Amino acid sequence: MGDIQASREVAQSPNLKLARNLAISMASRAVALAREPKNIKSELHFIQERCGLLEEENKRLRDGYDNGVAPEEDDLVRLQLEALLAEKSRLAQENANLTRENQSLMQPVEYHQLTSQDLDLSYEDVVQGMRLDFSSPLGKIDSGDEGSEYDDGVPVTPADNLEALSSPDE
Structure with missing residues (x-):
């Protein structure tokens, strides 16, 4: 039973716990570092393909400028x-x-x-030269002179005898 008790003491010691945690973190770090070259290789492959496409496009554009603008671009x-x-x-x-x-x-x-x-x-010229009488014809009864004029020379409509204004044909 002494062995079991000694192994328990060893397992519970703080140094052992720190060492175990350190080993676990180092293992996870090693796994992450192992994945990193794979990611870098795939990115490198993608960049190489993109570089090849850009080189082809660059060559095509240079040839197009040497010979004039490309026909499809010219039409557009x-x-x-x-x-x-x-x-x-x-x-x-x-x-x-x-x-x-x-x-x-x-x-x-x-x-x-x-x-x-x-x-x-x-x-304005016409109105200034004209003297208009807007008074009622009934208010001015003439003494019997038909067609008479006032002293100032303005003609007045006769009030009593309107038959004198009618045409002689009737």
Whole structure:
């Protein structure tokens, strides 16, 4: 029984626990380090493939620039330029139409402004030269003179005898 008790003491000693934990961490670290070269090799393989593709593309682009632009790129650029020119032409046409429409709308506005000014001035001249009598015709009964005028020369509508204004055919 002494052996069992001695092994228990050894198993429970703090140094042994530290050593065991250290061994476990070192083993896990060794496993991680063993995986790392595999990851690095796969990344290296991917980078080599990508480098080869870029070298091929670079060579193709150099050859294309030496011989002119590649035909598929030339066609694409030409189609884009044609589309842009068509859009530019359409916008220029629309702009010209809107400019003409704007000018044609400005002409009536200017005409209206000029005629309004002329009418206002001529209306003021007419109103200033005219003496209008808005009093009731019943309020002014003449003494019997039909068609008489006031002393100032303004004609007055006769109040009593409206038959004198009717036409002689009736």
